[in-house]
Amino acid sequence: xxxxxxxxxxxxxxxxxxxxxxxxxxxxxxxxxxxxxxxxxxxxxxxxxxxxxxxxxxxxxxxxxxxxxxxxxxxxxxxxxxxxxxxxxxxxx
Numbered sequence: 667x668x669x670x671x672x673x674x675x676x677x678x679x680x681x682x683x684x685x686x687x688x689x690x691x692x693x694x695x696x697x698x699x700x701x702x703x704x705x706x707x708x709x710x711x712x713x714x715x716x717x718x719x720x721x722x723x724x725x726x727x728x729x730x731x732x733x734x735x736x737x738x739x740x741x742x743x744x745x746x747x748x749x750x751x752x753x754x755x756x757x758x759x
Contacts, residue, residue: 670722670736671676671722672718672719672722675718675722676716677718677720678718678722680685681704681715681718681737681741682715684711684714684744685711685712685714685715685717688707688708688744689711690710692707692708693702694724695751701751703747703750703754706747707744707747707748707751710740710743710744710747711740713736713737713740714737714740714741714744715737717732717733717734717736717737717740718734718737720733721733721734721736
């Protein structure tokens with residue numbers, strides 16, 4: 667497989683946009699969350715496109731499927747963290 671071929675995948679492009687947006691958004695998070703929520707959200711959101719890229723770069727569909735499943739798990743984590751962040755910011759927690 668082509669080493670940069672993953673960049674042609676729509677799913678990777680969307681994951682990359684999500685990661686970039688999350689990094690920009692977390693700049694506005696409270697400073698006391700730098701080692702908590704900010705760090706956790708950034709790690710989780712970066713895991714999505716990096717796992718897609720890693721799976722694509724490995725040999726075989728089995729490896730790609732494995733890494734896509736990890737990316738899906740990270741996406742679920744990101745969704746929760748964003749929901750939590752929004753609730754916290756709105757003071758409804």
